[in-house]
Amino acid sequence: MKSLSLFALAAPAQAALRFGCSTLTIQRLDPIVEPGGLPSAHLHQIVGGNAFNATMDGDVGERGSCTTCTFSEDFSNYWTAVMFFKHANGTYKRVPIMQNTALPNGINGGMTVYYTQQDFNSNGNQKITAFKPGFRMTVGSPTTGSLSDAKGHIGLRFVCLQDKGTRFPELPDFPTKACKGGIMTVHHFPSCWDGKNLDSPDHQAHMYATTKEAFAAAGACPASHPVRMPQVAYETLWDTTQFDKLWPADGSNPFVLSYGDTKGYGTHADYLFGWKGDSLQRAMDDKCMFNACENGKPLKSQNVAAMNKCAVKTMVNENLDGWLHSMPGQKM
Template sequence: MKWYHLAAFAASSQAALRFGCSTLTIQRLDPLVEPGQTPSAHLHQIIGGNAFHPNMSGDIGEKGTCTTCTFTEDFSNYWTAVMFFKHTNGSYKRVPIMQNTALPNGINGGMTVYYTQQDFNSNGNQKITAFKPGFRMTVGNPTTDSLDKAKGHAGLRFVCLADKGTRFPELPDFPTKPCKGGIMTVHHFPSCWDGKNLDSPDHQSHMYSTTKEAFSPAGPCPASHPVRMPQLAYETLWDTTQFNNMWPKDGSNPFVLSYNDNKGYGTHADYVFGWKGDSLQRAMDNSCMFQACENGKPLKSQNVAAMNKCSVEKMVKEDIDSWLPELPGMKMQ
């Protein structure tokens, strides 16, 4: 019997998770798209469990011993490209990451992660089937090369922040002026699964996106991908404000993603499921929302100090913090 057949007989759920994860590591590693390659082509910020490795496979929820995320049963790994500032002299500086204002103070960089069912304001009432051990997927494509194509990727957006609470408007490319509060990148993953494959050659075909803009409720799943899974989303806040006085005089955008994209069209993100046991399904079957899901109701949680303490070894030895003559992994043209 397929998993989605089992889901059809289960009771409705009302779950919505929002939580912080501090940075696990920032390295040129990508075990999903470039498994085993050390280093990978471009730099990523990675959060989550310490089972992260260039060759990781199987059920990482049973392999991790710590996590940078709020929930101690979540050993998943989540990662995105890194943002850099390009000076008019041609050098690059990595943009620091800020924590979301909705999270507790002291988180070291990282991201805000969402597993929602309905939208940002309510948690709905439909059955949500949790991801399975070994599940993985990506969203977006670094080869996207036009604004029209970027506009077609609903849920992959940038926000020019007036402050950390700014959520609109959402833009398909980099802001065209200095942002008072920094820049937020947003990545919404597809939430309709084919019910069979834990991955696919392109890491996307086993999923289908009915995502709409922002946190609007997603559309119904098609017959080809009938299983409704959590609507996974990342928010990353980049502290671009320290570069506002260095903005080019011609008004051109000075920011670039780590695979050398100065438009933002190819923004993308990766996910490898690693929740321990049935913890994510228990959460999806609960009526909690956001912080109300912490402290054993129903998920075990940890404090910020414990989140920040978790890390993995540095496997790629290169400078990523100085003013650099070129992006890591990108040879000078």
């Protein structure tokens, strides 16, 4: 991704959203891939609206009463796999999440979410159609098993941070050395819709990616998926620095994603739309940029205290903290 400071120099024709969402919950739940599963196969960190549950159908935006995101009309849910550190003795510890330096102080973990338009280099050239109630999608796959396949998943990357402002180079797998400022995971979703289906059996076929690396302008949508929708992207910053002195002597990577991936090839993310009413469409039709879209211009927003206060109950009761003999859901 480009340095965030460069974005401020752009003069977009229409809105681009960048905002923080604090952590809603960390649980083994996945209402898209494993609806009804209590628990799901592996652990996720989830942000967004408090309607989140093991099963989610219909208009989520009409059911939530609070959200952990900056925009108080956004009851969508956004989630990714959790990162763990594996000690030489075989135990695991969950890696904590840091807030992005571009966001207000005090956000409890979570992630940075973007809704951009094709992306910034040609912002606003096309009509952007907001997602519909009931819409959902995933990007990436935990079954990706090779570096070449991981490289083919454009926009799913790792960044070895020197500080929280580092954005290059983008890597298709875990960094091979300790990172001074932690590790960032990046997930870009496809933005071309078939115009018909709110979901598909694999949760991906109804969408088509013309994404290019690092927020470069995306390609044109194909005839099979002609509707240009917002480009959704996540940035998650993992505070790996507390494990620097525990890095293996042989230099092997000690980090693992919660479904057992020690390479990072299968990094993936899920999105479930839940903006209230026409709020997202109003934003996409506007001319605001980042925090200029807050405070009713055109979107309602809330302070960090309100974001951090929103939560959901624990539905899968298992130990997630301290040194664990195995990751939740993974066999010893």
